[in-house]
Amino acid sequence: MPLLAERAEPKTYIIVFKEGTSNAEIDEYKHQLPAGVKHLSTFYALKMMTVEVDPDNQGLVSDLKTSKVDFVEEDGEVHTT
Structure with a gap:
């Protein structure tokens, strides 16, 4: 029985907008x-947005950085005990 190839999962990114x-x-x-970037949520008070980028479109991450964006960062999972 052949092993199924592990499918790459979409990655979530946090976009933080510049003050103002x-x-x-x-x-x-x-x-x-x-296209290939899905909006997940917007936090207006924090000037922040989360998006999901399809694994086939990871090259688009650099396109998310515009003059209004302070930085784009991959969302890491937080584990608590």
Whole structure:
């Protein structure tokens, strides 16, 4: 019986917007995400958004950094005991 190849999972990224970015600008950014990038949630008070990037589209991560974005970081899982 052949082993199934492990399918790559989508990765979640946190996008943090620069101070002074308006909620309207964040909404505009959200509606212009490239194909292969799925919006998960927006936290307006924190000027932050989470997105999921399909494994086949990891090259798009660099496209997420625009003049309104402070940084894009892969979301690591937090484990508590």
